[in-house]
Amino acid sequence: xxxxxxxxxxxxxxxxxxxxxxxxxxxxxxxxxxxxxxxxxxxxxxxxxxxxxxxxxxxxxxxxxxxxxxxxxxxxxxxxxxxxxxxxxxxxxxxxxxxxxxxxxxxxx
Amino acid sequence: xxxxxxxxxxxxxxxxxxxxxxxxxxxxxxxxxxxxxxxxxxxxxxxxxxxxxxxxxxxxxxxxxxxxxxxxxxxxxxxxxxxxxxxxxxxxxxxxxxxxxxxxxxxxxxxxx
Numbered sequence: 612x613x614x615x616x617x618x619x620x621x622x623x624x625x626x627x628x629x630x631x632x633x634x635x636x637x638x639x640x641x642x643x644x645x646x647x648x649x650x651x652x653x654x655x656x657x658x659x660x661x662x663x664x665x666x667x668x669x670x671x672x673x674x675x676x677x678x679x680x681x682x683x684x685x686x687x688x689x690x691x692x693x694x695x696x697x698x699x700x701x702x703x704x705x706x707x708x709x710x711x712x713x714x715x716x717x718x719x720x
Numbered sequence: 721x722x723x724x725x726x727x728x729x730x731x732x733x734x735x736x737x738x739x740x741x742x743x744x745x746x747x748x749x750x751x752x753x754x755x756x757x758x759x760x761x762x763x764x765x766x767x768x769x770x771x772x773x774x775x776x777x778x779x780x781x782x783x784x785x786x787x788x789x790x791x792x793x794x795x796x797x798x799x800x801x802x803x804x805x806x807x808x809x810x811x812x813x814x815x816x817x818x819x820x821x822x823x824x825x826x827x828x829x830x831x832x833x
Contacts, residue, residue: 653824706818710762
């Protein structure tokens with residue numbers, strides 16, 4: 612089976628930088644995805660990593676270390692609209708994805 | 721491309737009734753996934769299709785749940801003899817290959833009275 616761990620809640624200040632960590636244990640790893648989900652809405656895709664290293668996409672970056680079973684999502688220049696749940700999902704070779712329970716980020720003025 | 725569409729958006733039914741949800745994926749996406757999500761939890765995998773073939777079904781699903789994708793386009797998820805514990809948001813997602821991110825619909829919120 613797969614085990615995915617993320618912090619339940621985080622708080623940060625508008626304009627700051629926040630890092631959301633995700634650790635996982637899986638067999639047949641084939642990619643790690645980050646999604647954003649606002650309350651009452653569907654998850655929307657943010658970023659994904661298949662190889663080790665950093666992927667940058669505007670204010671969002673994601674990092675992966677396959678040997679450590681570790682990823683993080685970095686959000687820069689935080690805005691109030693970034694308050695949401697951030698979901699880490701691990702995909703296996705079979706194409707199936709397993710999601711963590713999400714990290715609820717609250718951005719304060 | 722209008723995105724993934726799910727119908728209905730909300731469903732309220734009495735315990736013991738059968739319900740059916742529909743998902744229309746992004747056109748030409750050959751992979752379609754069903755998830756269930758409850759408050760404070762991440763989406764929980766239920767099943768997925770590649771074209772019309774159902775490739776995997778979660779062991780957590782009881783026999784009351786069944787899904788179909790008869791022509792490899794839209795899919796239906798049926799829950800028979802609903803129970804209180806079935807109350808959740810049912811999410812559908814699609815992708816154009818196993819290596820691409822999934823795009824989610826807005827979900828169907830099921831409430832069992």
